Amino acid sequence: MSAPKQDAWVGHLGPAGFDLRSDTMTTPTASMLAAIQSCSLLDDVFVEDPTTIELESHVAELAGKEAALLVLSGTMGNQLALRSLLTQPPYSVLCDHRAHIIKYEAGGFVHSFCLS
Numbered sequence: 001m002s003a004p005k006q007d008a009w010v011g012h013l014g015p016a017g018f019d020l021r022s023d024t025m026t027t028p029t030a031s032m033l034a035a036i037q038s039c040s041l042l043d044d045v046f047v048e049d050p051t052t053i054e055l056e057s058h059v060a061e062l063a064g065k066e067a068a069l070l071v072l073s074g075t076m077g078n079q080l081a082l083r084s085l086l087t088q089p090p091y092s093v094l095c096d097h098r099a100h101i102i103k104y105e106a107g108g109f110v111h112s113f114c115l116s
Contacts, residue, residue, distance in 0.1 A: 044070075055068075056069060075104070078100065078105065079108055082101070
């Protein structure tokens with residue numbers, strides 16, 4: 001069996017072909033840079049940006065959900081997910097000691113919930 005083919009943008013091609021860990025893990029292709037240069041620059045704060053609206057709709061459809069929300073980082077996504085899931089005290093999160101929310105988010109969960 002041969003090793004999986006590697007691609008600068010998607011990592012190893014296969015069942016888990018996209019490496020979404022960070023924008024520092026990949027290098028944009030020429031076509032990606034061209035798409036960035038030609039996209040609209042409207043304001044998403046006022047729900048005016050067609051690129052963002054299209055992406056959120058596409059992701060919602062892929063996930064079988066009513067809507068999706070684009071956030072700027074995994075940390076922001078984690079905080080929003082925790083806030084939406086933990087609606088009533090006592091707040092508890094069980095996770096591995098190596099979890100991103102423990103190792104790299106500087107106590108964001110505790111701060112967001114005003115916990116001690």
